[in-house]
Amino acid sequence: MISICIPIFNYDVRPLVSSLARQAKEQNAEVEIVCIDDHSDAQFEAMNHGVGDVYVKLPKNVGRAAIRNLFLKHTKGEWLLFLDNDSIVNDCFLARYLVWLDKDTKVMVGGRIYDPKSDRPECHLRYRYGVEVESRNEKSRRKEPYRSFMTNNFLIHREVLQQIGFDERINLYGHEDTLFGYRLEMAGIPILHIDNAVVNGEVETNADFVNKSEEAVKSLVTIYGFMQGDARFCQSVRLLRAYNSVCHWHLSGLVYAVFKLFYKPLRLLLVNGRCTSMAVFNFYKLGLFIKGVRYEK
Numbered sequence: 001m002i003s004i005c006i007p008i009f010n011y012d013v014r015p016l017v018s019s020l021a022r023q024a025k026e027q028n029a030e031v032e033i034v035c036i037d038d039h040s041d042a043q044f045e046a047m048n049h050g051v052g053d054v055y056v057k058l059p060k061n062v063g064r065a066a067i068r069n070l071f072l073k074h075t076k077g078e079w080l081l082f083l084d085n086d087s088i089v090n091d092c093f094l095a096r097y098l099v100w101l102d103k104d105t106k107v108m109v110g111g112r113i114y115d116p117k118s119d120r121p122e123c124h125l126r127y128r129y130g131v132e133v134e135s136r137n138e139k140s141r142r143k144e145p146y147r148s149f150m151t152n153n154f155l156i157h158r159e160v161l162q163q164i165g166f167d168e169r170i171n172l173y174g175h176e177d178t179l180f181g182y183r184l185e186m187a188g189i190p191i192l193h194i195d196n197a198v199v200n201g202e203v204e205t206n207a208d209f210v211n212k213s214e215e216a217v218k219s220l221v222t223i224y225g226f227m228q229g230d231a232r233f234c235q236s237v238r239l240l241r242a243y244n245s246v247c248h249w250h251l252s253g254l255v256y257a258v259f260k261l262f263y264k265p266l267r268l269l270l271v272n273g274r275c276t277s278m279a280v281f282n283f284y285k286l287g288l289f290i291k292g293v294r295y296e297k
Helices: 014-027 042-048 064-074 093-098 121-134 138-143 158-164 176-186 206-227 231-236 238-248 252-272 278-294
Strands: 002-008 031-037 054-057 079-083 107-109 153-157 198-200
Touching: 002 014, 002 064, 014 031, 014 093, 031 042, 031 064, 054 064, 064 079, 064 158, 064 176, 079 158, 121 206, 121 278, 153 158, 158 176, 176 206, 176 231, 206 231, 206 238, 206 252, 206 278, 231 238, 238 252, 238 278, 252 278
Parallel strands: 002 031, 002 079, 031 054
Antiparallel strands: 079 153, 107 153
């Protein structure tokens, strides 16, 4: 059996559940659809209530790591297929995963793409980041299978999730997938990347994306705190490699000074969508990370 696991937070998940239920019926597959609502606002809880085969409403928000572990409690399947609640799936989506179930691989990642129609001025920074950083085909992802792990669309054997689990010390948005992918690598568990992308249905505004990115940097600061002695982990994360590089050349103070000087106008440019350079955006995140690690202890 496959348990399709959909964490919900402030999104109408009914179209996704309907599409998946139809595909399961067409494939005559043994599937259950399990939805856990991470304490959404009342309007979304009302529209989604009772959706799927199993519906659970949490009394408080537990975050992206803890909610994924909770699916072990509420599912019965040998395989767990995780999807973000804003995913848009094509008509062959479920069938493309089903063909792999009798293989030896225990973790599969399908990928994500972005609809060009989502590229509106108020969302251009998020859209560009999605296209340039996240939307990688299976050939590209297979070159770095663990660094390319993403939680938005992946299939995993129950025993592997029980063994590895998501680290619940990560209670902010971001990088729970980074750490999970790394721990899969350390455990020697292979990841198979396949061509089975979902469309990212909700593209945040530039302002929302900057806010989320700032929270993700704080999350990475937390992870860095308890993984600091693990040089291999630091080497596996782009932002940590950049941080270690400027520290090696004794430039972190200078980088932070420049960041602090230009922080307000730079943030405004990103929020307004006037700057969509990935190099500038990466510098912004590096400055935030240095601030978090060295100046907010």
